[in-house]
Amino acid sequence: MAYRDRRAEGMTETTKGSLTTHVLNTATGLPAAGLTIRLARLQESGLQWTELGQRWTDGDGRCQPLLAPGQAKPGTYKLHFETAAYWQGLGHVSFYPFVEVVFTITDPAQKLHLPLLISPYSYTTYRGS
Template sequence: MRVIGPIPGRTVQQLGLLSASGIFICWKSTVTEHSSNLRGTFDSMITQRLQHIRDHLYRKDNSPACGMAQSPLTTHILNTAQGVPAAHVAVNVSRVEDKAWREIARGVTNSDGRCPGLLTSETFVPGTYKMKFATDEYWQSLKMASFYPYIEVVFNVSDASQKHHIALLLSPFSYSTYRGS
């Protein structure tokens, strides 16, 4: 269970349930300001923020927004130069088969910088994998120059029952990657 808070001007308590996902958004309705007009404004702002968080986490069909539960291989790309997710980045996944790379999946990052549903548990087997990120096209779409035309991250999977998350922190002239959770 995660509790999101605190909300400025409020005391966090477990009083409200946002969704069945185990994420609780909670607050005590006492506002430090004495004006009822300010309280109404704060309540409206909080309601809008909670709606935004709910919409970010869940689609209309109540499934996880990024499909992370379905795929044993996930990625998340963050544009650290601008402090935003890297949306619309083409991603290719390949695996070594018979001593050669074979492409097994393609995708494009969503507005949150994630690429949902890349592989299924049936197609994710032990082996050597490569994720190729088309970074040059991404930076060109932002009208920015880039040093790296693409980034390839090669990694080994020994236990395909574990989740593998490849995080990529990206700027026009540098990048960093790690296995996330």
Template sequence: MTLSTHVLDTGRGRPAAGVPVRLDRYERDTWRPLAQDVTDDDGRLGDLPAPEAGTYRLRFGTGPYFAATGTQTFYPEVSVVFAISDPGEHHHVPLLVSPYGYSTYRGS
């Protein structure tokens, strides 16, 4: 199974490069960090480790990203919690973000 994400800055109409992203897994009533990186020039981060079924969280450092662009934001961090039931499938979790809003969905 593979896990990837893509961050798009809808306020600027372009990919969000340099967004810190952390992947955590929920185990025994606590979050365990699995990986941490930043989005590339196209706003993408691919092949994150999520080898089995379970509950995961992607934490996006939107505060540092917007600060680097000189933009104030209401959301200094966006957390997306999702469940993987079929580890054999590819899971893509895009984030559309602006200084005062965000949305996400399961992509392909």
């Protein structure tokens, strides 16, 4: 079977330019359900962040898109993950009270997926597809 680039397949106005995330608990190998996530955008004038929305992960560690198609604008954004509350809910102590992932959107039409892998003493993120 030949490789086909599926990135362009199925791309409609409802899938272009959205921002999604997925949180996995690497200590258990399971999705991180019930974790609070906030999205903010850095104001052009400097150091002030404006909160754009808040979501909670579902049973699969996912949430509704943080930016809907057409909502993204070029700029600097951050995802704030409330990891301490998540770990406390599981009866664990976490070294990191929260995780913030700061990133830049240069092409607002591009779909962005930013997964987060967490354990009580580490975290990893990457640009997903």
